[in-house]
Amino acid sequence: MSAPSDRQTPLGRQTTLLLQELIRNAAVNDGTPDSGHEIRQVRTLQAFFEGSGLEGVVVEPHPGRGNLVIRIAGTDPHAPSLVLLGHTDVVPVEPAGWERDPFGGEIVDGVLWGRGAIDMLDLTAAYAVVTREIARSGFRPRGDLVFAAVADEENGGHYGAGWLTEHLVDLIDADYVLTESGGAPTGSLPSVGVMVGEKGQAPRTLRVTGVPGHGSAPWGAQSAAVIAAEAVSRIARFRTPTVITPQWRAYADALDLGPTTAALQDPERLYEALPATGALQGFAHASTHTTISANVIQAGEKLNVIPGEATVRLDIRVLPGVDGDEVDGYIREALGDLLDHIRIEGDQFVESTVSSTDTPLFDVLRKAVRRARPQADLLPMLGAGGTDGRFYRLRGIPSYGFGVLSDRWDYGTFRTLFHGHNERVDLDSIDLTVNALDHVVREFLGTDHGVRLAR
Ligand SMILES: [Zn+2]
Structure with a gap:
């Protein structure tokens, strides 16, 4: 056997x-x-x-x-x-x-x-x-x-x-x-x-500051965990610009999906065409976007303490031509007013x-x-x-x-x-x-x- x-x-x-x-x-x-x-x-x-x-x-x-x-x-x-x-x-x-x-x-x-x-x-x-x-x-x-x-x-x-x-x-x-x-x-x-x-890498860490307090009275508290959770969902919803690279254009042609092909090559229509790519959806999206994925989230240690600090580590993969400043710009745009409580850390960048x-x-x-x-x-x-x-x-x-x-x-x-x-x-x-x-x-x-x- x-x-x-x-x-x-x-x-x-x-x-x-x-x-x-x-x-x-x-x-x-x-x-x-x-x-x-x-x-x-x-x-x-x-x-x-x-x-x-x-x-x-x-x-x-x-x-x-x-x-x-x-x-x-x-x-x-x-x-x-x-x-x-x-x-x-x-x-x-x-x-x-x-x-x-x-x-x-x-x-x-x-x-x-x-x-x-x-x-x-x-x-x-x-x-x-x-x-x-x-x-x-x-x-x-x-x-x-x-x-x-x-x-x-x-x-x-x-x-x-x-x-x-x-x-x-x-x-x-x-x-x-x-x-x-x-x-x-x-x-x-x-x-x-x-x-x-391959895409480049620009990992970042979000350092979230809230106010610690007693876990028995969460109303009105400024939990770093809650702010971090909101940050993670804003990041997940955020759309970086759609870019049709020469490699993606050729790939979409090779996929041979009939009329969907043109949509897959059009920044305005790409999102609506993604489901047609089936198991390749994630790849199709990653091929056409700088991606930001919040993968490591840490907050709190003790059950009865509202955490005053949290960290969110972002796995960021950049398209050709995108630099570190652009990446930081995306994060700031995604977080908006949460930036009052969040510091963006890290400057690592591999093109x-x-x-x-x-x-x-x-x-x-x-x-x-x-x-x-x-x-x-x-x-x-x-x-x-x-x-x-x-x-x-x-x-x-x-x-x-x-x-x-x-x-x-x-x-x-x-x-x-x-x-x-x-x-x-x-x-x-x-x-x-x-x-x-x-x-x-x-x-x-x-x-x-x-x-x-x-x-
Ligand atoms: Zn390998």
Whole structure:
């Protein structure tokens, strides 16, 4: 019941076996420094590479937060290099919501279950398989091939790609990056999604001040909890400007929703058209708006005390071109007269990043997809969430979220599995993806694409 299928290709079978191991290691990152234990993934990967002649470097910025980087040197120092950037941590689970063991790696009816099956241990496993295969086959890439299995992506990359960028950038440096979130088929043709960029981040905290008092006499009191609750609902109702980005325009076209398409591309009519996008509603809205989500709300400690202080933490994701001042303006507008009791704190800002599709790697991705789906074109998308790709894009290095998923997984389904219950991947998608990646690496690193990009 839990063995890879005979129908799989050799690369697909290897990926499936490695993915099962990575899922069973349960490298759960709950956001605390001592969680994650990605070093277990490093040990599994080291065992996987044993005998291939590839060793790599292990970096552990905090005990247990292991990263593994392997570089296969190219033959031409001027040829562009490629990094396969996979994170090894996963987000926590709520086991009660699962139909199967989230860390069992079971295969049932051609589907592999477990936390990380699509985010993104499947890709990390595929990257390892392709890298080992390149080494074993004696293929000599022109530019370097880098395999980077990194920790802590699910909490900002502080012990992973972020740390490595800051302290050991040469170790993970490359001219091009492939990473997560691509591959979902969209529309009837279908188009295959490639994440060419992602929204930026501008988290803020609202500090609410009320007047403490006795919980037995709430009438007329100025509870910080009540003010915070009103602030949260005003934020939820507030509408930031609707912006039709080039990526959203193309995505709406690909969705193929008939007359609704035009409404989805019209800032005046977008809200009325959102329900027609079904499971994609949240994505459609996030693709066209800077979003503000009040996700952590704290007030009060003791049952009989009306709280005098409260905090509300806002997860804010910005569209390309939106800056920190604009974000603060939105918050002020949403809160209105509540600002008498609320201070906005924080100035953290990471801009939205988008890579050009006019690159030799993007052309190679298109070719690889067409080997599996001759009719398909690539659909450049802007991710609503964050990935480690931004650490490269912020340095001007093109980064694409790439994969090839089977028709079973439209983007709506795909998204609900991310961080959701019953995360799983079908074996066909594993096969499609690893074989496409193998093709991309051989084609891109085996062909002369001229010299490296200046940056
Ligand atoms: Zn991920």
